[in-house]
Amino acid sequence: MDRCSLALLAPLLIASTCTHAAGSTDLSVTGLITPGACEPSLSNGGVVEHGKVGMKDLDPDQPTRLENGTLYLDVNCEAATLFTLTTVDNRSGSSAINPTQHGLGIVNDDEKLGSVALGLFDAIADRTAVRTIMSRDDGASWRVSSYLGHAGRTAFAALNAPDTPIAIKKLHARLTAFTTIVRASDLTLTDEIPLDGHITVQLNY
Structure with missing residues (x-):
């Protein structure tokens, strides 16, 4: 728990028949006021399930876009709080389509499987669109x-206002995952290949 302490110094007056001395010292008041805690959560346990994708469904000459995955992100704060969201790609270095997206892991020792891009849509903050x-x-x-x-x-910013982050107590937004697999000719397709994307959504405040 953060504490703010204050020390008071009472001067001691000394009478002397010889001289009078005066001195001073500094006092500082320190502490830290923190916002209320915020808790993010994702629907469906945070799992985007694409099921089984047949090798015949992968384009041999260009990347194949899988059906979009949809989750819902909720953020609940104890009080209106200014926060931002980022991610950590736990399969860092394996994004095959775009380095700003998230990887799906490495297969067959050195083959990048694809990428996942995330987007937030239809955001509602404290019952207001x-x-x-993004910065x-x-x-x-x-x-x-x-x-x-x-x-x-x-x-998140208010509608019809400058693009400036606002403090929010409760947020609800649709999170869409755009998953893309590299062209089939870039993969060794002899056995089943698992999609292995793993992303941590971080809330910073």
Whole structure:
């Protein structure tokens, strides 16, 4: 628990028939006021399930886009709090389509399987529709974007207002996963290959 302490010094007056001396000392009041705790959660246990994808369904000459996966993100704070969202790609270095997206793991020793891009849509903050905004320079500037990933910070702005993050107590948004598999000719397709994307959504405040 954070504490703020204050010390009071009472002067001691000494009478002297010789001289009078005066001195001073500094006093500091320190502490830290923190916002209420926030708790993020994802529907369906945070799992996007694509099921079995037949090798015949993969395009041999260009990447194949799988059906979009949909989850719902909720953030509940004890009080209105200014926060941003980012991600950690737990399969870092395996994104085959775009480095700002998330990887699906490495298969057959050195083959990158594909990428997953995340987007936030239809955001509702404290029962009011808001815009999703993103910053690539640690909050120095913001622009409207649905992007959620490790290459920027995501926040929310009021409609018909500047693209500036607002404090929120309760957030609800649709999280869409756009999964893409590399062209079949880039994979050794002799056995079943598991999709192995693993992403941590981080809330910073």
